[in-house]
Amino acid sequence: MNRLTGIRMKMWLVIVGIFVLGCVTGASLNGVYRSQAGGGRRGMHNRRGERGDYFEKMRRDLNLNDEQSAQVRVILEETGNEYHTLHAESRPRYDAIRQSARTRIRFVLTPEQQQIFDRKAAERDAKHGERKRSGP
Incomplete structure (x- = not known):
């Protein structure tokens, strides 16, 4: 192996090493971000389908007063019921496709x-x- 080939090999190893390090760092930071952002879960429900955690976070972050809290809680409950109805209606079609x-x-x-x-x-x-x- 001549000197130029050795230098190229080392250069590629450094590039691959940097790439791998970037991937590992990105994955680690993504995990930290998701844990701080509520586990990366979308929507109003936690793993057990409960709206409480979402509501409490919203109430705290927005500093809702008692009247607002009551109204938001009702809205979330109604929306949850609508989601449940939609899921029940679409479930047979989903099962048929599967x-x-x-x-x-x-x-x-x-x-x-x-x-x-x-x-x-x-x-x-x-x-x-x-x-x-x-779940629910």
């Missing part, structure tokens, strides 16, 4: 692959059922 996709996927699999696929799908369904039972 089942259609599974049927189409099974069609291209071998019998052995189908067994594995069916087992994995059942595991996902069971896991989803557990989350659903622990």
